[in-house]
Amino acid sequence: MRVNFTVNGRRHEADDVWEGESLLYVLRERMGLPGSKNACEQGECGSCTVRLDGVPVCSCLVAAGQVEGRDVVTVEGLADFAAHRAEAHPGTGCASGACGTSLDRAKRWKAEPAAGDETRDTGELSPIQQAFIDAGAVQCGFCTPGLLVAADELLERTPQPSDADIREALSGNLCRCTGYEKILDAVRLAAARAEETV
């Protein structure tokens, strides 16, 4: 079958889609957008999280045909999505690169030595993407795209989340490398930077 939908603001069309294919498969194998990850394909890890009409969902559990005519945002479009939001609704996030709070300040307990600033000049990243890099929340990175989409949506909804809020919002995203501490740090950091710029 043929499927048409919008991904990251662009119309996409896929032909010869097998009816059992998931949105995840179509994104990864037919649209050249492999950022959403295929870790479990059973809705138990969140690595494939995308926004479907604004709502975070596991793209592995959305049948391709169900997306006809709808709007999808993936990790590849997250920076643009966040920039557009910042323009349209200032105060719900900070502009990339304008974020001043250090990781140490956003941290709960004993800080590590300051991060080198060599990769701070990172161009167009969304605040949550920048925070994940700065906080050391990325190791193998396979869970990262899904976590970014979920965490970005949390901060959009709840700009100053409590730790319990962060944990609850990200409880559908498994990470096997970090033990989650630095992911918490990253979300705290993004929230703290946003607060400073408001």
Next chain:
Amino acid sequence: MDFLRPASWEEALAAKAEHPTAVPIAGGTDVMVEINFDHRRPEYLLDLNRIGELTEWEVGQENVRLGASVPYSQIMEHLRAELPGLALASHTVASPQIRNRGGVGGNLGTASPAGDAHPALLAAGAEVEAESVRGTRMIPIDAFYTGVKRNALEPDELIRAVHIKKADGPQQYSKVGTRNAMVIAVCAFGLALHPETRTVRTGIGSAAPTPVRAKEAEEFLNAALEEGGFWDSRTIITPSVAQQFATLAAGACNPIDDVRGTASYRRHAVGIMARRTLGWAWESYRGNGRSTEGAA
């Protein structure tokens, strides 16, 4: 495999009549797992996402008419007052992403004994609005579950909505899993106080071939509360009464051993949850309810 995309409820019913083996897919949180893991290859997938009314609800005098596809996250957010037990149950469903897609219709359609909504529906009291091109019928929730992953639907029927009694008293829901989030129930327990009728209803999940009510426990408790004048006095329920209720609730289970837990643990845990949920609900009824965060 064919993908059927009805644009309206009438079209969906017609498609289901024409292809009774068609598998309805709404949130996809059950069906797509089976497809991804090659456990199921339906001839037809019947997509219900384009039927907007399935994600709507109406709050009436007696009941909430909940569209089959209203996502759990919406129930948590908007129906806490009317359907507190179901809102609590919704909060235990899988992950935020799944709660954004899955709805009660899917739980009922799959009819897994581990479905999180069932104990809350049983405790609250509900009817399933099933429809086919032949007409509409209301199936009482007590008659809906007919076997392991089997329900009372006819092959040409679809679930349009669930009519759930609005809460007339406190409701509670508790579920045991071996992880603190995103976990399938080892067993679950729902409880609703119905002060208007001076009754208590229950629901047990994942501890019998189907979701069941602990009827003997309900009858015992109803009698004990009536006899002791508890509904009027609103005094603390005698611990021995609560314990007997818990024991009878555990006795209502007919569980199995599986990778998620043992039969004897399930029976034990249902007893504990019965006692605790009764305690929490009764405290609320007495006006001393403790507020919770992270639950509903």
Next chain:
Amino acid sequence: MGVTGSPTNINQGTRTKGGIGESTLRPDGILKVTGEFAYSSDMWHEDMLWGHTLRSTVAHAEIVSIDVSEALATSGVYAVLTYDDLPAEMKNYGLEIQDTPVLAHGRVRHHGEPVALVAADHPETARRAAAKIRIDYRELPVVTDEASATAPGAPLIHEGRDDHHIGHVPHPNIVHRQPIVRGDAAAAEARADVIVKGDYYFGMQDQAFLGPESGLAVPAEDGGVDLYVATQWLHSDLRQIAPVLGLPEDKVRMTLSGVGGAFGGREDLSMQIHACLLALRTGKPVKIVYNRFESFFGHVHRHPARLHYEHGATRDGKLTHMKCRIVLDGGAYASASPAVVGNASSLAVGPYVIEDVDIEAIALYTNNPPCGAMRGFGAVQACFAYEAQMDKLAARLDMDPVEFRQLNAMEQGTLLPTGQQVDSPAPVAELLRRVKAMPMPPERQWESAGEHADVRALPGGLSNTTHGEGVVRGVGYAVGLKNVGFSEGFDDYSTARVRMEVIGGEPVATVHTAMAEVGQGGVTVHAQIARTELGVSQVTIHPADTQVGSAGSTSASRQTYVTGGAVKNSCEAVREQVLEMGRRKLGTHHPAWATAELLLEGGKVVTDGGEVLADIADVLEDEAVDIELEWRHRPTEAFDLRTGQGNGHVQYSFAAHRAVVEVDTELGLVKVIELACAQDVGKALNPLSVVGQIQGGTIQGMGIAVMEEIIVDPVTAKVRNPSFTDYLLPTILDTPTIPVDVLELADDHAPYGLRGIGEAPTLSSTPAVLAAIRNATGLELDRTPVRPEHLTGV
């Protein structure tokens, strides 16, 4: 059109020094947060086919017949391969023992063993075709434990074994046996005032890396094949792949794709050979991606173990002796079982001084899933048991469990049961002191002001099982001992090629190794080392491939030590050449060229006194210095097969944990509140990464304590929970806060004094959590993971 998603050079920024000791950020971080980083499952090639593996549905059976005709006739199918299609004489592979068939030959030995391969134009076509392959199995009795493996008449898992262990094992169903005997345990027993015995069980853990096994094989015009894959050790893969394909190694060109975690699970081959076979057969690129179900069958797991321990101590708390027997279930194929036996036996004593020991460890061949490398291999299982023993002894002696451990803690100079002296700092007592001294987390954190309960902070979490009822707090401690690097006489080396040249007027270093970056941050550290040694700010990390010499495996906590050491060594050689070049070209300009100690710093040649002699760019001009060198750590020895004596290890790693848990004692549900860790890392080359490793390792240890276990049916030997629905990994709502105290006591034998760090935190985390649960419940708890039914006794 070429491969999309193939790795590209990672360019470092230019502005800071970013040398060792700084928390520089990952060079692959931006690619990873934008979704552009190309993992092995992201590879795509025009005209590519999809490979699919048909696996056995039974654990032990004779294959009476295979009929692929219907599958082959399916439209869209390009190839169906079975054992009979293997092109070369060599049809097996294996890390140490080549006992694993590429495709089953007449017999399957475990559930999920690969039997046939399909290549088709769509994954669904391949799956449907595979379903049409008819295999007639005649089931055989299964061997599942030591009793059934060594019973008279037990079926032999591998008949006619001729590997180098067969000569010293008591039964052909035993892969390897390592006794370690020192002193006289029987005599020492007489001196003991208390003796504590225990039988422990450690469940089968899965690495559960999030990126499933996957890769792309592209047939080449020269008859060879290019393979893009996620692995831990390219050259080990290559050594196993080429013979089975019947190709010389130089015709199998491997490139490391993005690796979605590893933790030991990618040390063995998975889809590598299968993809190459299909690509060579069809002449088309072939991609294979396992789904999560298949991934549980696609790699080895952590050995489950039964451990019997006996310890004695004097009334004043000194350990007298230890006897133990460790039985590891290696499953159907050897994989890393011999090394796991070596670790389990040689580290069975833990970080304690015990002069009289009698240790035996064995690994079995069974029809259970094959087990091999996983973070802390062998040492993890032993640590769980000896730490339970330490708590039991302390309780019997009415001593504080931390003080009892400190009293018996090993230190620099201690002789291990292997006779090897610990010749670098061993701050075991100090780590325990530090972890104990950390502030305790507040009580009842789930209860904020008033009558408010936050279920998210309670056992049961979102499931709303308690509002405080039945909740009891417990605290537990543990400390562990892990070896770093490959032991027992293995030639453990790495190779680094470092190039220095001027690009755009600036000196740039390129570091090329075959090190598998699996998320640990080796690429970050290599750039830091190059900056420190070569004084440049711009470092390019070349993609890892087999065009450079072996880096060894990203395992055994060894990469920063060994490949980091190799990068340092090659950088030093490059520096010498640059300086030599400088002396030749510019030596006449300044006498210091000849007389002073010279360094490269900030893009310049400087004297040790800080005087600038030249820009590096002016020394190099348009020349490049390019050096590839192997580097080795100190050699080790094999353990004596009878006594276990020998200098088998090169370095040790220590971590201690304090676990604070809250247990719902009525429902048997656990919430880990805090896992505090103190670890000696020698030298933190990148402090941010070091803490990340410690926290991640800690949570993998917590997982096996409270939820993770592959459940194998004891009757059928089939895996019962191969999915993320029933194999549970900790979520962010299960994990505690993890304060980390990093100690840096240099090991003078290691580059920069560093210590391998990845595994030690996984050791002590599990027993610390168990100790805390025991403390909360008063239960003995002799197995891990602990399940609600164990805590409720029903």
